[in-house]
């Protein structure tokens with residue numbers, strides 16, 4: 001008699017059930033905002049609330065760089081900024097929250113956009129006084145394109161700012177999302193008394209803490225108590241809440257998940273007010289990781305065998321060791337440090353011996369990770385942005401979209417004898433997605449154009465050309481700010497106007513470059529037959 005030992009099915013074994021349960025408690029999101037809206041402050045407040053760290057300020061200090069964990073890029077040291085983008089992980093209630101960093105300020109780059117391909121939700125952080133600003137809108141466009149749900153937080157309500165109802169109109173008009181406020185401010189901006197929780201009518205009284213260094217006790221009062229405490233401000237808030245009930249929508253989970261509405265919270269990140277409410281909203285309303293569709297559009301179930309994709313590669317952090325870190329977002333299965341996975345594009349094995357959690361300057365080894373988590377793989381020289389990794393059953397995820405560049409510069413070799421190094425370096429930077437490379441017959445092979453989303457990418461590219469490929473370069477900025485897709489037939493009609501140029505990207509796409517939007521409008525107005533389309537659906541015009 002023969003006994004057959006049943007092979008464990010990848011999708012239904014006990015391990016798979018664990019993976020599904022672990023995935024279900026993950027919340028993976030990023031904050032989209034304009035510099036100075038309070039993203040760092042909010043990040044620290046979230047971590048403080050979740051009690052990952054004892055005091056706000058320890059997550060990623062911008063100044064004072066004590067205790068560097070690793071040798072970082074010289075340029076980064078010199079500038080005193082962090083160009084590391086990764087994830088902060090903390091637990092809150094029963095959930096595991098992954099907050100992916102979206103570098104802003106001087107470090108705004110194509111990577112900032114790419115982070116949004118690795119999250120399941122976004123928090124749109126709006127400065128109460130400034131409303132929706134340029135960088136927020138750019139990042140929002142990517143969220144809208146991907147259809148990821150957006151939670152809106154109006155920050156700095158403790159400072160004078162816009163009218164709350166006017167802000168709701170602004171959100172509706174500029175984003176197309178219907179704001180569904182969950183809380184409503186009691187007291188105008190600059191006179192923050194607390195919030196009316198529209199879900200249960202209660203009053204959460206705003207209490208200040210010194211510098212937001214500790215979690216502020218949130219006082220929960222009944223409507224009757226609120227009316228006694230803050231008669232005028234409470235009456236005003238109730239009146240506006242009634243108005244909202246008649247005009248704005250109420251929260252509807254399906255509409256939120258399908259990107260039609262955005263729940264809104266009012267906060268003061270610097271004093272930790274509204275931060276707990278945000279965490280609750282993320283845990284209660286934000287989606288858990290779902291199966292990522294492969295190139296055929298079929299989702300690989302989160303409980304299936306391991307799969308992940310690379311959403312960011314960072315090189316040269318340690319000049320001596322050519323340290324190269326690839327950040328992967330896990331899509332399905334369990335990740336165990338040391339496991340050998342398959343690198344999709346080459347079919348070669350990839351050993352994950354060195355896997356780390358990385359956030360800002362902190363690194364620690366990671367042994368186990370689940371769908372929604374981010375892992376930094378060290379010495380990952382074979383991995384490129386967009387690459388798929390998998391175990392057991394092969395899968396290929398669609399390539400990541402490129403984004404519309406806004407800065408352009410001609411690259412010239414400073415040492416003419418180093419043709420080979422120059423070409424090799426440029427090809428490598430292009431394949432890694434560090435910069436987009438544009439060429440034209442007019443400019444020739446020796447003078448390609450680097451095109452980027454943020455100028456820091458130029459510095460990274462120039463640094464690597466010199467130090468990694470021994471081909472020092474000079475970058476000559478070009479005056480263009482806008483790129484549109486075009487075709488061969490349209491070229492003469494475009495280039496007849498000054499302030500334009502047509503170049504080719506390596507994927508074959510023809511790009512029309514314009515010095516200003518106004519020039520583009522002028523070219524298009526006179527000649528409606530010309531092909532001029534946004535480069536990506538996410539590009540706002």
Ligand code: GDP
Pocket residue numbers: 033034035036037038039040041042155156157158159267268269270271
């Ligand atoms: P980021 O550039 O978006 O990361 O912004 P930061 O977190 O560095 O904040 C920019 C400035 O706004 C800092 O001076 C913060 O202290 C301040 N700030 C952040 N949140 C608040 C807030 O809720 N109220 C007030 N009054 N200031 C805030």
